[in-house]
Amino acid sequence: MRNALAEKFGIEYPIFAFTPSEHVAAAVSRAGGLGVLGCVRFNDPEELEAVLTWMDENTDGKPYGVDIVMPAKIPTEGAAVDLDKLIPAEHRAFVNRTLDELGVPQLSDDVERATGTLGWLHSVARAQVDVALRHRPALIANALGSPPKDVIDEAHAHGVPVAALAGAVGHALSHVANGVDIVIAQGYEAGGHTGEIASMVLVPEIVDAVGDSATVLAAGGIGSGRQIAAAMSLGASGVWMGSYWLTAAEYKLGSAADGTSATQRALLAATSSDTVRSRIYSGKPARLLKTKWTEAWSKPGAPDALPMPLQNLLVAEAHQRIVASEDPEVVAMPAGQIVGRMNEIRPVAESIAELVAEFDATVARLEKLK
């Protein structure tokens, strides 16, 4: 699986692993891929600073990347307390009524309430970039559109390449025009924010459209060596895997301090049919695990999701209640269709070894067809 892209990054395999967990990101980098830490959850730059220091110390000198979320169109700015005023009472009432109906308990009074994700405000994301550049990121990726030109320029001035997700050829061409180095072609089947064109069609389209002016990674639906071989067949120089790592042993996902959390049990049990593309997580279409929570929002009478960033502020405390309730049937979690293949909790190094071995076996099988 070694190629020019892997060489450029000084990694063994062109496997880019997006994850909000520093433990998973570090394990991927140590195992020969590139761990990319999702920063959107760090409302406080100092918290990110501490985590990146930990990354520096726990990656054996191997490269890692960071992922920010700056929407192409700047969302409403403001502190959580001001933004909160923009949320309609009808929406708050729906959320509370739904949680009650689903049997999700209230938080106890002594629990600090989550304020919601502000990482996709440009002000917060810029601070994250500043923090990241004080460390040694091998890549800055933006999960929504091109980053603003000054962010790209700043990264380049530090010698750091910039990646951006694209769900259509038009996005990819715009990224390239803005100076983005790596286009992540993210297909319909992907978890989180995603478009409508499936990987099989999207990846070669974007590869052909950008030509030599950018490197293309394939994202969406990848969780096996066969799928990596398929992505490379389609012309991608590497893969970007996200959902797949949610069941990594290094990821203590959900509220269970030890053992398997309700979120993980829901992921392990889900089939590829158990996801839904919805605006209820962030305000933009994102693929989520299909649970009683997502179903409640698609019933007649449910309100439309609010625009970014209001929707996530609206559901922030709900997400907190849901995690605390430990009910695998009521989960709020982005996940791609590959969730059907995520059937055990396993260490990152074991997964990467298997991905590489299956990739090699797949290429050997194809060779015989020439």
Add this chain to the structure above:
Amino acid sequence: MRNALAEKFGIEYPIFAFTPSEHVAAAVSRAGGLGVLGCVRFNDPEELEAVLTWMDENTDGKPYGVDIVMPAKIPTEGAAVDLDKLIPAEHRAFVNRTLDELGVPQLSDDVERATGTLGWLHSVARAQVDVALRHRPALIANALGSPPKDVIDEAHAHGVPVAALAGAVGHALSHVANGVDIVIAQGYEAGGHTGEIASMVLVPEIVDAVGDSATVLAAGGIGSGRQIAAAMSLGASGVWMGSYWLTAAEYKLGSAADGTSATQRALLAATSSDTVRSRIYSGKPARLLKTKWTEAWSKPGAPDALPMPLQNLLVAEAHQRIVASEDPEVVAMPAGQIVGRMNEIRPVAESIAELVAEFDATVARLEKLK
């Protein structure tokens, strides 16, 4: 690209081409693939008889297949005239008003009105199977679910293998239990009737689920040698391509006797974003070219589509009017996301040669990554 499946069928390449055009089907078989003639349009068995006789005479003795459409759940039976009574007046009014608003002229009085597709009634499809088995089909495929057991048994008694489309693992396992020999894993990106799971995820899932008990073809999003290599990487033994042939030179699609019809111009101009999954063609979710016609049905106030087979009877005359109007912005045509890659009218033999050459080049490229 030669493999055991190709050998079994006595073809050069495991490229299965679904097409309603006998000219395209015959050209594919002559070029080394397996042309599979879509029979759903033959309301009259005698017409099919004549076309299959033509196929026998124009395929140089090479094998070909036939494709019927028997829904797993038997739809309302009856002659068109009786079924017509089940169509609500509100729906008829919407269709007529929409066509008027889109500037689609009425048919002139001397044009015989289309009765709509009855081929998905079991009575009609059974007659099609009987006609087909009097010829020399190498395959009987069913585009919706498993065919009834007696149809499978009859095909097997004639030594003819049976294929069925599957959009999820559950469908595939049910096909195998019913005695189906070849499962066509049809991803979300495909044209016509399709499910929600994209090919990248669906194909390996179905390959793993059916194991040695059936052969798997990959369908959805395939229109290049890279995509065939991707499908084979995912574990498919061959590919099933449909939309791709709509721009074959041998296919005189639409009303233009010579030159390029409005339908073809619409297909050539469309990008991968210009399709939509909708029930308005047949009553079941099918991916169609996105045009002013499909958009009209998704506007607020538009009625819900009727169940199969009523919806197609409802729109049959509308489709006739649309074809006659020769407006590329008002087209009713199933097409997959691969339509973005269909940018020229070209002969089948040229396409197949290119698919094979690109497949070989892709495998050669992958070999270097081992």
